[in-house]
Amino acid sequence: MAKITFDGIEVEVPDGTSILNAARKIGGNVVPPAMCYYTPLKGSGGKCRACLVKVTAGSAKDPRPMPKLVASCVTPVQDGMVVENTLSPQVMEARKGVVEMLLINHPLDCPVCDQAGECDLQNFSYAHGTSGTRFEEERRTFERKDIGPLIQLHMNRCILCYRCVYTADQITDKRVHGVLGRGDAAEIGTYIENAIDNDFSGNVIDVCPVGALTDKTFRFKNRVWFTKPVDAHRDCPKCAGKVVLWMRGSDVLRVTGRKNEYGELVDFICNECRFEKKEVADWTIDGPRHIPRASVISANHYELPVINPQVIADLPESTTKELQIIPRPF
Amino acid sequence: MGLKILTEHINVPGINTLETYRKMGGYRSVEKALKTMTPDEVVEEVKKSGLRGRGGAGFPTGMKWSFLAKPEGKPRYLVCNADESEPGTFKDRVLMEKIPHALIEGMITSSYALGARTSYIYIRGELMFVLRILEKAIAECYAAGLLGENILGSGYSLDLHVHPGGGAYICGEETALLESLEGKRGNPRNKPPFPAVWGLYGCPTVVNNVESIASVPWIVNNTGEEYAKIGVGRSTGTKLISASGHINNPGVYEIELGLPVEEFLFSDEYCGGIWKGRKFKAIVAGGSSVPILPGELFLKTAEGTPRVMTYESLSEGGFVSGTMLGSGGFIVMDDTTCIVRNTWNFSRFYHHESCGQCSPCREGTGWMEKILHRIEHGHGHMHDIDLLVNVSKQIEGNTICPLGDAAAWPVASAVRHFRHEFEWHVKHPEKATAPGAVYSGAEDLAFA
Numbered sequence: 001m002a003k004i005t006f007d008g009i010e011v012e013v014p015d016g017t018s019i020l021n022a023a024r025k026i027g028g029n030v031v032p033p034a035m036c037y038y039t040p041l042k043g044s045g046g047k048c049r050a051c052l053v054k055v056t057a058g059s060a061k062d063p064r065p066m067p068k069l070v071a072s073c074v075t076p077v078q079d080g081m082v083v084e085n086t087l088s089p090q091v092m093e094a095r096k097g098v099v100e101m102l103l104i105n106h107p108l109d110c111p112v113c114d115q116a117g118e119c120d121l122q123n124f125s126y127a128h129g130t131s132g133t134r135f136e137e138e139r140r141t142f143e144r145k146d147i148g149p150l151i152q153l154h155m156n157r158c159i160l161c162y163r164c165v166y167t168a169d170q171i172t173d174k175r176v177h178g179v180l181g182r183g184d185a186a187e188i189g190t191y192i193e194n195a196i197d198n199d200f201s202g203n204v205i206d207v208c209p210v211g212a213l214t215d216k217t218f219r220f221k222n223r224v225w226f227t228k229p230v231d232a233h234r235d236c237p238k239c240a241g242k243v244v245l246w247m248r249g250s251d252v253l254r255v256t257g258r259k260n261e262y263g264e265l266v267d268f269i270c271n272e273c274r275f276e277k278k279e280v281a282d283w284t285i286d287g288p289r290h291i292p293r294a295s296v297i298s299a300n301h302y303e304l305p306v307i308n309p310q311v312i313a314d315l316p317e318s319t320t321k322e323l324q325i326i327p328r329p330f
Numbered sequence: 331m332g333l334k335i336l337t338e339h340i341n342v343p344g345i346n347t348l349e350t351y352r353k354m355g356g357y358r359s360v361e362k363a364l365k366t367m368t369p370d371e372v373v374e375e376v377k378k379s380g381l382r383g384r385g386g387a388g389f390p391t392g393m394k395w396s397f398l399a400k401p402e403g404k405p406r407y408l409v410c411n412a413d414e415s416e417p418g419t420f421k422d423r424v425l426m427e428k429i430p431h432a433l434i435e436g437m438i439t440s441s442y443a444l445g446a447r448t449s450y451i452y453i454r455g456e457l458m459f460v461l462r463i464l465e466k467a468i469a470e471c472y473a474a475g476l477l478g479e480n481i482l483g484s485g486y487s488l489d490l491h492v493h494p495g496g497g498a499y500i501c502g503e504e505t506a507l508l509e510s511l512e513g514k515r516g517n518p519r520n521k522p523p524f525p526a527v528w529g530l531y532g533c534p535t536v537v538n539n540v541e542s543i544a545s546v547p548w549i550v551n552n553t554g555e556e557y558a559k560i561g562v563g564r565s566t567g568t569k570l571i572s573a574s575g576h577i578n579n580p581g582v583y584e585i586e587l588g589l590p591v592e593e594f595l596f597s598d599e600y601c602g603g604i605w606k607g608r609k610f611k612a613i614v615a616g617g618s619s620v621p622i623l624p625g626e627l628f629l630k631t632a633e634g635t636p637r638v639m640t641y642e643s644l645s646e647g648g649f650v651s652g653t654m655l656g657s658g659g660f661i662v663m664d665d666t667t668c669i670v671r672n673t674w675n676f677s678r679f680y681h682h683e684s685c686g687q688c689s690p691c692r693e694g695t696g697w698m699e700k701i702l703h704r705i706e707h708g709h710g711h712m713h714d715i716d717l718l719v720n721v722s723k724q725i726e727g728n729t730i731c732p733l734g735d736a737a738a739w740p741v742a743s744a745v746r747h748f749r750h751e752f753e754w755h756v757k758h759p760e761k762a763t764a765p766g767a768v769y770s771g772a773e774d775l776a777f778a
Binding site: 045046047048049050052068069071072075076094097098100101102104105134135136137140159160162178181183184185186233304 | 383498500515520522582681682683684685686687688689690692694695696697700701704724727728729730737
């Protein structure tokens with residue numbers, strides 16, 4: 001076991017745990033954002049540089065600080081390590097820089113993007129980005145590529161996290177897509193036009209942190225915050241069959257895997273569950289899906305903050321009017 | 331003439347053949363090491379020699395060797411990094427082309443020291459003709475019993491392979507090189523684990539530059555103490571310098587570290603001064619990745635002490651007024667050189683060569699290139715200059731591998747030392763974009 005101090009909070013984790021996972025054990029606001037790291041995928045991480053942290057003491061044995069900021073998702077903890085995340089202005093500055101870099105060539109077509117509302121890049125840039133841009137040049141664009149009838153690839157939106165490549169490597173039988181080219185011309189593709197068709201290929205949609213890979217059967221059907229997510233399951237011979245149904249009225253618009261609070265899939269699901277079972281009758285509904293309050297999907301699902309009634313009574317009438325504090329029958 | 335360790339016999343006719351090379355005293359170190367020394371003794375000698383990695387970072391080779399993990403039941407590898415692609419650096423190519431056996435001898439001795447049974451020379455894809463020369467030399471060694479099973483009857487066996495890269499600069503980064511050697515996409519790995527623990531095919535691996543490895547035979551022959559006597563302080567031995575640009579005698583020179591830079595640049599034995607009697611404007615001292623320096627700051631530090639050719643002296647003053655010896659690629663520029671154009675050119679190279687794995691480098695190198703392109707072509711704004719510095723700061727230190735730093739340093743240092751040229755380009759675009767136009771220092775840069 002190793003004991004580390006993360007943002008002034010002590011936490012004990014098994015040896016070999018990454019700094020990011022140690023921070024996730026603490027939870028809350030101190031957890032660094034992660035755009036490319038994905039716990040279920042071996043070898044992922046270290047690419048987006050969103051999770052950079054400052055190590056002010058390497059270990060109890062060797063308390064020298066690390067010279068550079070390190071990617072917390074791939075750096076293992078050492079006993080006695082002291083890490084700064086939100087406490088370090090240098091880290092915050094670097095993260096601002098990473099957001100800027102990720103956004104300069106991102107099309108920012110959120111209004112027509114199916115991922116909007118559940119996009120990691122959106123959340124990341126709201127949390128750490130600035131509203132303006134210093135990029136005056138033309139954005140980089142790619143040729144459109146068709147990768148089959150189920151998955152829509154928008155290469156312009158891709159941030160090259162490599163998650164879909166690892167998923168195809170580790171979850172499906174045979175990987176037919178990968179990263180071609182290098183530098184800012186690097187793109188996800190199949191090289192020779194080829195459909196990504198595999199029982200588990202649909203999982204690349206769920207692991208994609210942005211709208212680069214989206215569900216063709218859900219394309220332009222609805223905004224995700226208008227849909228109602230419910231947990232459901234079925235007996236699937238191929239996968240765990242535990243999914244989230246995104247419903248509008250009694251229509252199942254989309255089926256996805258269940259994700260934890262860090263956006264990571266709990267179980268990978270098969271393409272049959274994802275693309276073919278679009279009737280309520282196919283599923284046993286377990287109950288409403290919990291969506292974090294901060295998510296745009298939760299908009300209008302929660303009431304105004306509860307204010308102590310005693311305080312309201314003492315406020316002048318003009319204030320209460322302005323606040324529009326209306327008692328609700330709950 | 332200074333002492334020559336690597337290039338002593340470079341002009342001997344037929345030195346590329348095993349016969350002549352042995353006549354000149356070649357492969358003595360193999361006999362000495364394999365027959366009279368234990369592997370640890372060889373490592374100890376290299377440690378004592380103070381030899382520092384010649385690829386650019388200057389990490390002590392002996393220390394790197396001693397970090398090599400030695401787990402049971404796992405092979406160990408020595409990989410020679412011959413993927414020399416840094417603009418301005420061409421020393422390894424000359425060494426391998428002229429004296430291929432110097433590298434092979436070093437590979438055998440070093441592999442013995444590290445306990446490697448299979449070693450690789452990863453050579454830049456563009457150097458196919460050098461690869462042929464090396465392969466021919468290796469075939470000669472196999473025939474002479476210097477490679478293969480039971481070398482010289484010592485019981486030690488080694489297989490040596492040459493592997494060409496596909497022409498990517500990034501594959502000169504050691505972990506990207508290993509990925510490429512494994513047949514994968516040449517993306518640098520996250521470190522730790524370092525190659526000494528998890529390298530080629532997941533086995534402990536040492537990756538060394540050609541010149542470092544070629545220095546090992548002399549160290550074994552003449553002991554590490556003797557090697558440490560050459561040079562100054564922690565910069566021991568000799569170093570190959572590839573001198574190019576606006577000098578009278580461009581070429582590859584072997585110098586003893588500690589040589590005054592003034593002597594190196596201006597004496598006829600070496601560079602022979604700036605060509606056409608022009609003024610010395612600026613220099614990139616260690617390959618395109620290191621900070622660019624104005625001439626006067628290169629000859630003397632900010633405090634006024636004359637610089638000498640050592641790792642320490644060149645980096646004196648940090649990044650504010652110093653640079654790095656790097657891989658020894660001297661690019662000398664006279665006063666007709668436009669620094670903005672030069673910086674744009676470097677930036678274009680890094681934009682082209684970024685692997686695209688991590689976001690600051692992938693997006694940032696392209697961004698810097700575009701800004702520099704605009705300034706150079708007369709479409710820049712004043713705020714672009716600060717933006718450039720800021721973008722370079724956002725890349726520097728935040729990437730997986732040092733390519734991000736290498737892309738950021740030339741830009742940041744060019745703006746630091748030659749800001750007036752950038753401002754001139756912005757303020758007088760019509761003059762700056764005229765063919766051959768260079769800022770002369772006479773223009774009024776004050777803004778109304």
